[in-house]
Amino acid sequence: MAIETYRPLPPLRLGLAGFGTVGGGLSRLLEENREELLARCGREISIRAILVRDPAKARPCPFPDGARICTKPDDFAGDEEVDVLVELLGGVELPGRLIRAALEAGRPVVTANKALLAEAGDDLFRLAAHKGLHLGYEAGVCGSIPIIQALREGLAANRHLTVSGILNGTSNYILSAMTNDGISFSQALKQAQELGFAEADPALDIQGLDAAHKLALIIRLAWGVRYPFVELPVEGIVGVTPEDIGFAREFGYSIKLLGYAALRELAAGESRLEAGVFPALVPDDYLLAKVDHAYNAVRIEGNAAGAIFLHGPGAGAMPTASAVASDLLRIAGGGRPNNTGYIRPEPSRIAILPPQEAVSSYYIRLVVPDRPGVLRVVAGAMADHQISVAQVIQKGQKDMVVPLVIMTHDTTVRAVRAALEQIRSCGILSADPVFYRVM
Amino acid sequence: MAIETYRPLPPLRLGLAGFGTVGGGLSRLLEENREELLARCGREISIRAILVRDPAKARPCPFPDGARICTKPDDFAGDEEVDVLVELLGGVELPGRLIRAALEAGRPVVTANKALLAEAGDDLFRLAAHKGLHLGYEAGVCGSIPIIQALREGLAANRHLTVSGILNGTSNYILSAMTNDGISFSQALKQAQELGFAEADPALDIQGLDAAHKLALIIRLAWGVRYPFVELPVEGIVGVTPEDIGFAREFGYSIKLLGYAALRELAAGESRLEAGVFPALVPDDYLLAKVDHAYNAVRIEGNAAGAIFLHGPGAGAMPTASAVASDLLRIAGGGRPNNTGYIRPEPSRIAILPPQEAVSSYYIRLVVPDRPGVLRVVAGAMADHQISVAQVIQKGQKDMVVPLVIMTHDTTVRAVRAALEQIRSCGILSADPVFYRVM
Numbered sequence: 001m002a003i004e005t006y007r008p009l010p011p012l013r014l015g016l017a018g019f020g021t022v023g024g025g026l027s028r029l030l031e032e033n034r035e036e037l038l039a040r041c042g043r044e045i046s047i048r049a050i051l052v053r054d055p056a057k058a059r060p061c062p063f064p065d066g067a068r069i070c071t072k073p074d075d076f077a078g079d080e081e082v083d084v085l086v087e088l089l090g091g092v093e094l095p096g097r098l099i100r101a102a103l104e105a106g107r108p109v110v111t112a113n114k115a116l117l118a119e120a121g122d123d124l125f126r127l128a129a130h131k132g133l134h135l136g137y138e139a140g141v142c143g144s145i146p147i148i149q150a151l152r153e154g155l156a157a158n159r160h161l162t163v164s165g166i167l168n169g170t171s172n173y174i175l176s177a178m179t180n181d182g183i184s185f186s187q188a189l190k191q192a193q194e195l196g197f198a199e200a201d202p203a204l205d206i207q208g209l210d211a212a213h214k215l216a217l218i219i220r221l222a223w224g225v226r227y228p229f230v231e232l233p234v235e236g237i238v239g240v241t242p243e244d245i246g247f248a249r250e251f252g253y254s255i256k257l258l259g260y261a262a263l264r265e266l267a268a269g270e271s272r273l274e275a276g277v278f279p280a281l282v283p284d285d286y287l288l289a290k291v292d293h294a295y296n297a298v299r300i301e302g303n304a305a306g307a308i309f310l311h312g313p314g315a316g317a318m319p320t321a322s323a324v325a326s327d328l329l330r331i332a333g334g335g336r337p338n339n340t341g342y343i344r345p346e347p348s349r350i351a352i353l354p355p356q357e358a359v360s361s362y363y364i365r366l367v368v369p370d371r372p373g374v375l376r377v378v379a380g381a382m383a384d385h386q387i388s389v390a391q392v393i394q395k396g397q398k399d400m401v402v403p404l405v406i407m408t409h410d411t412t413v414r415a416v417r418a419a420l421e422q423i424r425s426c427g428i429l430s431a432d433p434v435f436y437r438v439m
Numbered sequence: 440m441a442i443e444t445y446r447p448l449p450p451l452r453l454g455l456a457g458f459g460t461v462g463g464g465l466s467r468l469l470e471e472n473r474e475e476l477l478a479r480c481g482r483e484i485s486i487r488a489i490l491v492r493d494p495a496k497a498r499p500c501p502f503p504d505g506a507r508i509c510t511k512p513d514d515f516a517g518d519e520e521v522d523v524l525v526e527l528l529g530g531v532e533l534p535g536r537l538i539r540a541a542l543e544a545g546r547p548v549v550t551a552n553k554a555l556l557a558e559a560g561d562d563l564f565r566l567a568a569h570k571g572l573h574l575g576y577e578a579g580v581c582g583s584i585p586i587i588q589a590l591r592e593g594l595a596a597n598r599h600l601t602v603s604g605i606l607n608g609t610s611n612y613i614l615s616a617m618t619n620d621g622i623s624f625s626q627a628l629k630q631a632q633e634l635g636f637a638e639a640d641p642a643l644d645i646q647g648l649d650a651a652h653k654l655a656l657i658i659r660l661a662w663g664v665r666y667p668f669v670e671l672p673v674e675g676i677v678g679v680t681p682e683d684i685g686f687a688r689e690f691g692y693s694i695k696l697l698g699y700a701a702l703r704e705l706a707a708g709e710s711r712l713e714a715g716v717f718p719a720l721v722p723d724d725y726l727l728a729k730v731d732h733a734y735n736a737v738r739i740e741g742n743a744a745g746a747i748f749l750h751g752p753g754a755g756a757m758p759t760a761s762a763v764a765s766d767l768l769r770i771a772g773g774g775r776p777n778n779t780g781y782i783r784p785e786p787s788r789i790a791i792l793p794p795q796e797a798v799s800s801y802y803i804r805l806v807v808p809d810r811p812g813v814l815r816v817v818a819g820a821m822a823d824h825q826i827s828v829a830q831v832i833q834k835g836q837k838d839m840v841v842p843l844v845i846m847t848h849d850t851t852v853r854a855v856r857a858a859l860e861q862i863r864s865c866g867i868l869s870a871d872p873v874f875y876r877v878m
Binding site for chain 2: 033036039040042144145153156157158159224290302303305307308312313316321323326328333334335342
């Protein structure tokens with residue numbers, strides 16, 4: 001067999017901003033999988049410079065050999081020996097500044113910063129398109145699951161009907177622990193923090209904002225449109241109780257925090273985009289209901305592809321590094337940039353369905369006194385707002401305050417809210433009502 | 440808002456060889472999703488010429504407007520008005536000839552022909568690399584699941600540890616029907632044929648060859664190596680009985696036809712590739728066990744990404760067309776060809792683990808007389824071959840012939856075969872023994 005020789009290509013030199021969990025993971029991956037990466041793209045990928053606030057800080061992974069450690073963002077941004085900026089800092093202001101400077105200087109960028117791209121990505125995508133540069137963010141959504149690439153390319157020939165996903169591992173860990181172990185939200189959160197599945201400040205995760213950032217990026221990739229981030233309806237899991245999880249189970253559902261988007265075809269052939277992040281009841285025979293622990297998963301339904309389901313680790317040093325490195329391989333291989341999946345760099349306009357008009361079946365839990373007439377008030381309010389009731393559970397305890405759980409047929413958020421307001425005005429509610437969407 | 444104008448790019452003109460189910464689906468997709476495709480790549484994608492054996496044959500989908508119908512392969516291959524060959528013929532000889540001619544003439548190719556690429560793809564991949572041309576085959580493996588792309592790019596930064604998949608929808612439909620409805624193999628096959636999930640001649644599917652073709656392509660993408668197709672161990676589902684499915688259930692498993700490949704690290708730091716297609720017992724809490732009907736799914740475990748699971752329709756006109764069109768978008772967009780995922784067009788050599796040495800837990804079913812001493816013979820044979828028994832089920836009926844089911848701890852195929860031969864030689868088997876791998 002002839003031995004083929006290949007002229008080695010010049011190495012791809014990275015400027016790595018941030019050396020926390022993911023930065024350390026990337027350094028380890030580049031070292032451990034050096035041979036695989038070389039066989040894939042024919043180039044060495046090496047970290048040339050690292051920007052950190054405090055070089056002396058203790059880190060789980062040592063700095064790689066040969067990397068210059070830098071503490072001044074301006075020096076770092078202007079480094080001529082760097083071919084690609086890898087931004088893994090967290091935060092929004094400094095990352096935005098560094099990414100802009102890199103693109104302006106003609107350097108491609110890879111980032112895991114979903115917050116920045118979801119809230120202020122338009123400018124950066126425009127700049128990258130103008131410069132003809134890669135702006136990779138596979139690591140920003142669902143860890144090692146190649147969801148960005150699947151939407152941008154693998155499933156790009158579809159008119160997408162729905163995308164629904166478990167986009168936040170922390171929330172899913174907490175809901176899974178509440179479901180499997182019967183513990184409370186605060187116990188589950190504490191457990192997640194102890195095991196490293198939740199940050200010390202878990203607000204972004206449990207309030208649904210992290211999932212919303214990812215959903216905004218997914219919407220842009222699936223439909224080429226922008227759903228203004230500040231208008232996206234977002235509800236977290238803080239209000240979910242073991243009681244609701246138990247009732248959902250009785251009906252054959254699991255409660256999951258979903259990022260959801262759907263194209264609704266209206267009668268006139270017009271369509272509206274409906275989207276939001278919310279806790280929802282997912283039927284137990286759906287694959288999404290089987291997503292446990294800190295895993296992420298996305299279900300994409302296209303008019304040609306049918307329903308595709310992708311599942312994998314949504315976070316962690318090595319899974320996120322795997323996604324960063326896939327973007328680096330693309331850059332190293334000299335592929336054409338295709339950051340948004342559309343030929344036009346600007347997102348199109350699309351009519352948005354007002355969140356109040358979202359049609360679905362809903363789960364409603366009321367806390368009411370167990371006495372004659374209460375059910376009539378509730379049933380009357382449902383009927384007055386054209387809500388058809390599919391199932392009711394009331395476990396009576398005479399003269400006590402009891403939960404009354406209702407599963408509706410298809411109706412709107414508007415109707416549910418109005419019915420609940422009518423019930424409240426009759427003075428029979430002993431606690432705030434709870435309602436969740438049923439998938 | 441400024442109205443941006445884009446100079447339209449020239450259309451991408453397809454020469455479509457074959458106009459059966461998938462060809463018709465592609466024609467429909469290009470029509471129905473015309474706007475989406477244009478927004479994605481900025482070019483019209485249109486069918487310019489179609490090669491069929493008999494233009495008069497009744498078809499589920501009419502020929503698209505403006506396409507020239509051609510019956511002579513040589514005229515078709517030389518068509519100067521075609522930019523891309525889309526090969527959806529089936530068979531091996533003519534498709535191979537057409538693909539070679541297209542590549543020689545400098546035309547990229549998209550095909551769904553896994554048999555051709557698995558058995559004789561090396562030459563075609565070499566030619567495509569030499570010419571710098573796309574040879575797309577996303578549609579060849581698992582319908583609309585973007586598995587080729589995931590292995591080639593999204594997960595390419597990993598050292599892959601295992602890939603296991605349900606790669607044949609027909610077999611999975613049959614096994615699911617046997618499991619859910621308790622029917623026999625032949626009843627399930629008949630049902631699958633009536634519902635269009637199995638061909639009139641189902642041999643390729645139920646004997647495991649179709650799954651083996653896909654596995655060979657997956658192995659090349661995951662590790663950049665060639666497992667010689669003729670050496671790949673392949674066992675189909677023809678021998679699977681409702682009885683085995685029932686016993687597997689008692690142990691908490693489902694029987695699935697798997698394509699499986701794993702990198703085995705040996706003590707010395709050497710590794711061996713182990714691969715095969717076989718019916719296996721999959722634990723009921725694995726996502727792979729939940730793959731029902733004609734769906735396909737693949738689980739890829741990488742050293743960085745962790746375990747990624749992809750699930751979707753494995754066949755059908757529109758799902759397969761979705762995969763064909765994703766390759767066409769790539770070509771239309773002017774992306775760099777990356778057909779095999781590796782910089783070298785030739786697959787590397789890898790040491791292959793002899794199939795007899797595959798280490799696993801095994802399920803063994805014997806049919807034996809229910810009389811004293813039989814269990815001693817069986818237990819003795821297991822012990823003589825160092826096989827440690829984890830569980831045994833024997834449902835006695837005095838003086839009758841009964842099944843004796845054994846679940847082993849880790850052992851090799853070689854040891855299982857030797858133990859079974861020893862038992863057979865004692866003359867106590869009333870039927871051929873059955874054994875399946877346990878995942």
